[in-house]
Amino acid sequence: MKRDMHFMTKKIKFSRILIHLFLISYAITCLFPLLWMISTSLKSTSEVYTNKSLIPQSLNFENYIKAWTEGNFSIYFTNSVIYTISIVLGIVIVSTLAAYAFARLNFPFKNIIYYAFLMMMLIPIPGAFVPLYVLLVKLGIQNTRIGYILPMINSGLSVSIFILKEFFEQIPKELEESAVIDGCGKFQVYYKIMFPLALPAISTIVIFNALSAWNEYILAAVNFTDPNKMPVQQGLFIFQGQYFTRYELLMAATTITTLPIIMIYLSMQKYIVRSLTGAIKG
Amino acid sequence: MRRLLGKILGIVLVLTIVLVLSVSYGKETVKITIWHYLNDRDKLLKTLAAQYYLKTGVRVEFQLYSGDQMGAKIRAAAQARTLPDAWTGVGLKGDLSKLAQAGNILNLTPYIKDWVSRFPENIVAQVTFTKDDGFNVEPGTYGIPLDVNNMQFLYNKDLFKKAGLDPNKPPKTWNEFIEYGKKLKAAGILPFATGFGTWAGLTMIQPYEFAYLGEEKLNAARMGKITFKDAGYVKVLNLLVEMRDAGMFAPGTATMDLPTAEQMFANGQIAMIFDGSWAIGVFKMMNPNFKNYFVFFPPKDERASYQALIPGGIGAYFVVNKDSKYIKETIEFLKWLTDVPQQAKYAKESFNLPANKNTIDPRTLGPQIAEFVKGMDRVYSYLAPYKNPRTEEILIKGMQLIILGQKTPEDVVKEMDEANK
Amino acid sequence: MRKFIDKIENFIFVIPALAFFITFSIYPLFKTFQMSFYQWDGITKNMIFVGFKNYIDAFKDPIWLKSIKNGFILSFLALIFMNSIAFLLAILVNSGIKGAKFYRVIFYIPPILSGIVVGYIWKWIYDPNFGILNGLLDILNLSHFKRPWLSDVNTALISVSIASMWQGVGGSFILFLAGLQSIPEDLFEASRVDGATFWQQFFYITIPLMSRTLMIVSILTILGAMQLLTIVIPLTNGGPGFETEVPALRIYKEAFSSYKFGYATALSVLLGIMLFIISLIQIKLRKVD
Secondary structure: OHHHHHHHHHHHHHHHHHHHHHHHHHHHHHHHHHHHHHHHHOOOHHHHHHOOOOOOOOOOOHHHHHHHHHOOHHHHHHHHHHHHHHHHHHHHHHHHHHHHHHHHOOOOOHHHHHHHHHHHHHOOOOOOHHHHHHHHHHHOOOOOOHHHHHHHHHHHHHHHHHHHHHHHHHOOHHHHHHHHHOOOOHHHHHHHHHHHHOHHHHHHHHHHHHHHHHHOOHHHHHHOOOHHHOOOHHHHHOOEOOOOEOHHHHHHHHHHHHHHHHHHHHHHHOOOOOOOOOOOOO | OHHHHHHHHHHHHHHHHHHHHHHHHHHHOOEEEEEEOOHHHHHHHHHHHHHHHHHHOOEEEEEEOOHHHHHHHHHHHHHHOOOOOEEEOOOOHHHHHHHHHOOOEOOOHHHHOOOHHHOOHHHHHHHEEOOOOOOOOOOEEOOEEOEEEEEEEEEEHHHHHHOOOOOOOOOOEHHHHHHHHHHHHHOOOEEEEOOOOOOHHHHHHHHHHHHHHHHHHHHHHHOOOOOHHHHOHHHHHHHHHHHHHOOOEOOOHHHOOHHHHHHHHHOOOEEEEEEEOOHHHHHHHHOOOOOOEEEEOOOEOOOOOOOOOEOEEEOOEEEEEOOOOOHHHHHHHHHHHOOHHHHHHHHHHOOOEEOOHHHOOHHHOOHHHHHHHHHHHHEOOOOOOOOOOHHHHHHHHHHHHHHOOOOOHHHHHHHHHHHOO | OHHHHHHHHHHHOOHHHHHHHHHHHHHHHHHHHHHOOEEOOOOOOOOEEOOOHHHHHHHOOHHHHHHHHHHHHHHHHHHHHHHHHHHHHHHHHHOOOOOHHHHHHHOOHHHHOOHHHHHHHHHHHHOOOOOHHHHHHHHOOOHHHOOOHHHOOOOHHHHHHHHHHHHHHHHHHHHHHHHHHOOOHHHHHHHHHOOOOHHHHHHHHHHHHOHHHHHHHHHHHHHHHHOOOOOHHHHOOOOOOOOOOOHHHHHHHHHHOOOOHHHHHHHHHHHHHHHHHHHHHHHHHHHHO
């Protein structure tokens, strides 16, 4: 019996090691491009093309200064932060409200409206920016920040509503019912119970939408003619010449623009934790 | 009551002054907006614009967008009629003709009659529409060229030597070209690559399209008036079969892009490449130590009966908005920009050759670029549009499969004819 | 009356979303639908009404059909392999293993990376002459397996699929992780007391309670695979031949290279309807369960 136990723990230990081996090797494939990006950002122009090694021959930290100034990032960075925060905030507020209604409340044309949102997520409109831009001009908000933020909120809504609705439906109804008995209104149920309980899902929504807002550049290019309103992605183009790409500067710039996204992810992923504790039946 | 009246009068007075001031202020400063995609020359263009402002008081604002952004922006702005005064044209006649038909770009002929002689004729022809050229556009010149280029073969002299070939005698005939390829291959050297994964593959066979079919038949076939089969297009694609059978294509050439091929060439990993005059600048950036290479004109194929013409010509060019408030001022600026002093400055930073022919001083050119300059006379000036633009895609993809040995030239020509019906 | 007021009240929750939808989506959607019945180059004023011709042409267009087929292959591979790996990673990271926090952060790096970096890295891995993969095969004495991965008709699509799956794992991983969090811990505890094994827990608790998440992830996976574009362009641009042609690339090329804007919109409506039906089936299937 005792030997058996010993064997068991050994087996568990062995499988633990295997699991770690698998996780670590997968982690290496994830980290490799990141290392390449940083290593390239420290090389000299010709070294990028002649030395494939991950260890640069010399460390050219000045690439970062060059990338920052040539890419005009001091202007673009503030813009992108403003855009990303407003877009994500807008999406979270509007989509949680709608998803809660689709999941729990009854109102006329509920299904039709829901499927209309779903449809919008599924049709890839080629050159959607053309009718959209015409619309912005008609509304008189082309080349304004709001004229960029509003359509960007709209473009993130459908996927977010779809994901959140399913997560809301998964939350046990008992919680709400007891809250209603305690005299909570619908809106209170929404923000006091549903919102905190759906925090893991909302965090993923934030992560997904922040990523797409931060990386967007086509609508920005179409909408803005004022260079002072452009987002960070605009700063990357200057290094991709018609005939020649300056990878060392491009990678320095990409490293700079990737950092905030990693930070958003770091700060949001910790909310992806169990929000349902206590005696609740599934 | 009187106090209120006084207030209103005061406000009206202030408003009038502001209005008058702003109108007169607006009159003084002409502001021209130009969109462009010349990323690496953005700073230079802005410097030149500042210089122009000091000289004339006309403000020119250059705005940079990436290549694919430009396409999107122009389409959207064309629909909403919010295009800038001028922009760098995207694509050549096919794209240009659409904007001209839609009335978005200006026929420049009346404005640049005295100016156009500064550019080589075959270059201007690439942005000029004529009657019955298949584009259905009011005849005239629609673009002002900024720089020019052309495409030829380049070879690595050291690798030629290593294979026992004379490094100063590049192949003159197609047979020699194939022979050289075989010898390089036998010496363990990858003989050839270019960007067959993208548009660059098409350009390599273009000289032979002209050589085998002649200008007339080639254009007739493209416009769908005769079939590619009848025009003898199979023979052109057969050249790829000959190269393939000689083992000339480096592995992966079928879907390679041009920068990858350029990187291999600059690192001495392939012996020959088909590339543009800009490649000289590219190689210098990629590997400054790589200098022992030279240029050769597409080798003459004795089986073909016409003269080979090479692709190239106009690099970047400007078009002018038909609805611009400042048509005259914009064109004045573009003339100044393409004048000798400005072109000389531009040529230093550009990978391409200046469009203004008076700018090129043959004594100051390096040997390789001088060879490319010689080629400018043999650049073709006119290529008809395909009846169905998809034919070009069928051709690119078909070439890839010929290189891989998955399709025969006959198959591809048949598919092209079906698409171009 | 009470009920009516209640419903109106409920409606208020969707009004903001609806306002966005009506302002910014209806017009482009309507325009797209309308354009699909026209022959139009996207620029000039020359629009010719052609009825259902664009739709009929699509069904006879071998390249479009090939791209749809490729889209299905990519979706299938992603559904099976990408999601299994993502699910496995999520369960392992969630199992209280040491270093879970570290793994959680690392596994979402690929989706964060810029497309330029991802394209460059995978091109380098697959490079026939100096690539990592062929180099690895040399080291392992498996040189006979070496090939130009991206320009070989037999391996091009699979190679593109692997690259895209590698980038997509992170997204599914996060969703699975969020899904796992909504399973109450006491369910596991109770079953442990009852003597359930890991696999019994997995099949009787995890899978059923994750059915919604599985459905979300598979719909988003198919959506992603069918609309794959950014990684295809640098790797193969649809080649060799049309071996890696995908629907989104087709729509893009028809709209912007071939000047068949009307046709391109018809293709996107068809793709949208197809995805809608597939999603609907998945939603209904889950409910039947």
